[in-house]
Amino acid sequence: MNVPQILATMESSDKDDTKNERPVHLVEREILEQPNVLEQLLKNARGAVEAAAARIRERAPSVFLIAARGSSDNAARYAQYLFGIRHGRVVALASPSMATLYGATLDVRSALVIGVSQSGQSPDILQVIESAQKHGALTLCISNDVQSPLAFASDLTLDIGAGVERAVAATKTYTAELFMFAMLSAALHADNSAWNALARVPEWVDAMLRWPGQTRACAQDMRQSEHWIILGRGYNYATACELALKIQEMAGLVTERFSSADFLHGPIAVVGPGFPVLLCAPTGKALAQFAAVLDELKKRGAHCVILSDDDAFGQRADHWLTLPKDIPEWLSPIVAVVAGQRLALELSRLRGLNPDHPLGLSKVTRTL
Amino acid sequence: MNVPQILATMESSDKDDTKNERPVHLVEREILEQPNVLEQLLKNARGAVEAAAARIRERAPSVFLIAARGSSDNAARYAQYLFGIRHGRVVALASPSMATLYGATLDVRSALVIGVSQSGQSPDILQVIESAQKHGALTLCISNDVQSPLAFASDLTLDIGAGVERAVAATKTYTAELFMFAMLSAALHADNSAWNALARVPEWVDAMLRWPGQTRACAQDMRQSEHWIILGRGYNYATACELALKIQEMAGLVTERFSSADFLHGPIAVVGPGFPVLLCAPTGKALAQFAAVLDELKKRGAHCVILSDDDAFGQRADHWLTLPKDIPEWLSPIVAVVAGQRLALELSRLRGLNPDHPLGLSKVTRTL
Numbered sequence: 001m002n003v004p005q006i007l008a009t010m011e012s013s014d015k016d017d018t019k020n021e022r023p024v025h026l027v028e029r030e031i032l033e034q035p036n037v038l039e040q041l042l043k044n045a046r047g048a049v050e051a052a053a054a055r056i057r058e059r060a061p062s063v064f065l066i067a068a069r070g071s072s073d074n075a076a077r078y079a080q081y082l083f084g085i086r087h088g089r090v091v092a093l094a095s096p097s098m099a100t101l102y103g104a105t106l107d108v109r110s111a112l113v114i115g116v117s118q119s120g121q122s123p124d125i126l127q128v129i130e131s132a133q134k135h136g137a138l139t140l141c142i143s144n145d146v147q148s149p150l151a152f153a154s155d156l157t158l159d160i161g162a163g164v165e166r167a168v169a170a171t172k173t174y175t176a177e178l179f180m181f182a183m184l185s186a187a188l189h190a191d192n193s194a195w196n197a198l199a200r201v202p203e204w205v206d207a208m209l210r211w212p213g214q215t216r217a218c219a220q221d222m223r224q225s226e227h228w229i230i231l232g233r234g235y236n237y238a239t240a241c242e243l244a245l246k247i248q249e250m251a252g253l254v255t256e257r258f259s260s261a262d263f264l265h266g267p268i269a270v271v272g273p274g275f276p277v278l279l280c281a282p283t284g285k286a287l288a289q290f291a292a293v294l295d296e297l298k299k300r301g302a303h304c305v306i307l308s309d310d311d312a313f314g315q316r317a318d319h320w321l322t323l324p325k326d327i328p329e330w331l332s333p334i335v336a337v338v339a340g341q342r343l344a345l346e347l348s349r350l351r352g353l354n355p356d357h358p359l360g361l362s363k364v365t366r367t368l
Numbered sequence: 369m370n371v372p373q374i375l376a377t378m379e380s381s382d383k384d385d386t387k388n389e390r391p392v393h394l395v396e397r398e399i400l401e402q403p404n405v406l407e408q409l410l411k412n413a414r415g416a417v418e419a420a421a422a423r424i425r426e427r428a429p430s431v432f433l434i435a436a437r438g439s440s441d442n443a444a445r446y447a448q449y450l451f452g453i454r455h456g457r458v459v460a461l462a463s464p465s466m467a468t469l470y471g472a473t474l475d476v477r478s479a480l481v482i483g484v485s486q487s488g489q490s491p492d493i494l495q496v497i498e499s500a501q502k503h504g505a506l507t508l509c510i511s512n513d514v515q516s517p518l519a520f521a522s523d524l525t526l527d528i529g530a531g532v533e534r535a536v537a538a539t540k541t542y543t544a545e546l547f548m549f550a551m552l553s554a555a556l557h558a559d560n561s562a563w564n565a566l567a568r569v570p571e572w573v574d575a576m577l578r579w580p581g582q583t584r585a586c587a588q589d590m591r592q593s594e595h596w597i598i599l600g601r602g603y604n605y606a607t608a609c610e611l612a613l614k615i616q617e618m619a620g621l622v623t624e625r626f627s628s629a630d631f632l633h634g635p636i637a638v639v640g641p642g643f644p645v646l647l648c649a650p651t652g653k654a655l656a657q658f659a660a661v662l663d664e665l666k667k668r669g670a671h672c673v674i675l676s677d678d679d680a681f682g683q684r685a686d687h688w689l690t691l692p693k694d695i696p697e698w699l700s701p702i703v704a705v706v707a708g709q710r711l712a713l714e715l716s717r718l719r720g721l722n723p724d725h726p727l728g729l730s731k732v733t734r735t736l
């Protein structure tokens with residue numbers, strides 16, 4: 001599988017009205033590269049991941065602390081559920097400003113501290129890792145640049161190997177970060193069935209890319225909306241956060257994301273007739289909880305976009321973005337996010353923006 | 369200091385155009401009760417807090433894990449900075465769905481697990497505490513009902529004693545939860561200067577309540593806006609989250625909250641001319657970081673509302689909501705949030721809503 005093949009597949013598809021199109025924007029090209037990036041990652045990184053897992057098992061940290069910003073912080077949120085549910089680990093998400101602004105030194109002697117940054121340049125993430133290193137933590141860097149300062153500062157480095165990402169909005173580096181965390185989970189358990197499931201992720205992502213028509217129709221119908229709400233829960237809370245960020249970045253729309261549980265505690269009050277709400281609801285433990293949320297949204301006349309493989313649930317949508325079937329829930333965020341990346345791209349174009357150059361953003365944000 | 373006195377003070381103020389008004393709504397009455405609630409809390413709870421602190425010091429947990437929902441989750445976010453910066457503690461915010469949906473059992477043997485719930489009824493928070501108790505953690509409950517299931521399930525209980533909260537939107541229980549965490553910090557350090565600073569919080573909150581005219585003028589000018597963005601950083605990231613929730617709940621407006629650092633990583637793309645952005649920026653380590661954000665917002669023509677005691681910064685605002693001076697940054701979230709509670713209340717009224725009964729919300733949300 002490689003990018004030209006994927007494009008060829010798209011072009012030969014008769015299920016879609018986009019068959020004669022070629023990607024115009026960098027971000028679309030990078031979205032299309034994802035199956036190939038993940039396939040290469042599985043092939044190239046397994047050894048390094050297993051070696052890192054061995055070091056982590058040996059140290060038996062009592063807590064994982066993850067430092068990241070932007071899309072990488074959404075990947076960290078996925079990791080929080082992944083290592084919590086599959087490994088019983090307490091996972092804390094670091095607030096880098098504690099170190100950079102307040103000079104706080106955390107007691108991390110029994111912690112694994114993970115820095116996630118596609119560029120490996122973010123000075124605040126670097127400072128967290130350097131401080132953790134000095135105070136006795138085991139440190140791990142997940143990055144797209146293994147020559148970066150973050151990689152040099154860390155005990156262990158895992159290379160997501162996604163190739164240079166040129167568009168400002170992260171797409172392939174986000175899915176590669178999730179995939180790397182998922183590989184680490186498989187390696188920590190030395191779990192063969194997990195590795196087998198991982199091997200299928202590239203084809204699921206590829207399948208998601210073959211039918212852009214659904215997201216296009218949804219974007220067309222909702223092009224006038226000035227705001228969106230995205231809901232997720234459990235593993236796919238990360239998906240909701242990342243899709244909200246993509247729509248903000250690429251389409252410049254006010255987009256909120258909530259855990260569907262928190263949503264019922266207050267924020268649902270903002271939803272009125274026609275308000276677009278996207279539910280990230282693949283098959284899994286979190287799906288049953290969405291029925292009550294959907295009922296309440298329908299009562300308020302919301303425009304419900306459902307991202308799911310579940311037929312009964314999807315058929316209740318105003319727009320149903322279908323997922324491939326039989327994806328284990330813990331891997332579904334890697335696949336589900338792809339539909340939303342496309343939705344953000346389509347909304348951006350329909351609003352006359354250039355999705356590669358969202359107003360006023362730069363690729364590496366040097367937050368202190 | 370008690371509630372009638374505060375009202376008397378308001379009525380006799382000649383600095384404001386609201387002097388002949390009495391609170392009409394429950395939520396306004398509860399907002400006005402806050403100085404008294406905090407004063408009583410300091411008087412009544414110090415012994416219990418010091419006893420709890422002694423138990424925590426004895427156990428020397430390697431990580432704090434806090435489970436909460438809604439406004440209490442924003443209080444937990446404050447605690448994350450508080451115990452990180454002042455005590456060097458790694459603080460993780462629990463995702464209750466890990467236990468309730470996925471049946472995950474976290475390794476919490478070396479953790480302090482804290483459940484925060486004004487009602488003490490939330491079944492998901494209860495499940496986190498019960499599971500932690502069974503698996504060897506030290507457990508602490510912070511609640512407004514010490515007869516609640518959550519209180520009975522916990523090793524240690526701290527009563528915020530705010531009196532019954534009748535309005536759906538939490539106000540006095542939120543500030544009381546923050547204040548309880550701040551007292552716990554003072555007790556863990558056995559820090560007399562911290563206790564002295566805590567003793568001044570009720571008067572600062574009282575001062576915030578004397579000049580509702582500023583927030584009223586701001587709400588009047590911005591009454592047509594359909595969405596808001598609220599920014600905070602460090603200790604006052606919690607303030608941004610809580611104010612966003614208040615505006616959602618009471619005024620039914622789409623409101624996003626960001627760390628001002630994350631904001632520059634993407635979401636700023638949504639801001640155009642006239643877009644209202646509220647900056648929670650009291651004096652402190654986080655303030656200097658806001659200058660660049662404000663420059664960028666001004667460049668985009670945003671309508672900047674600044675919540676600050678800093679004269680030079682405040683004068684750059686389109687609306688400046690002034691804070692009392694000399695509040696230590698770690699206590700400023702307890703005071704700053706009050707201006708935003710009022711803003712949400714005014715926006716609610718101006719939009720013809722009843723702030724006591726936001727559409728479709730109930731006081732105790734029983735999330736599973």
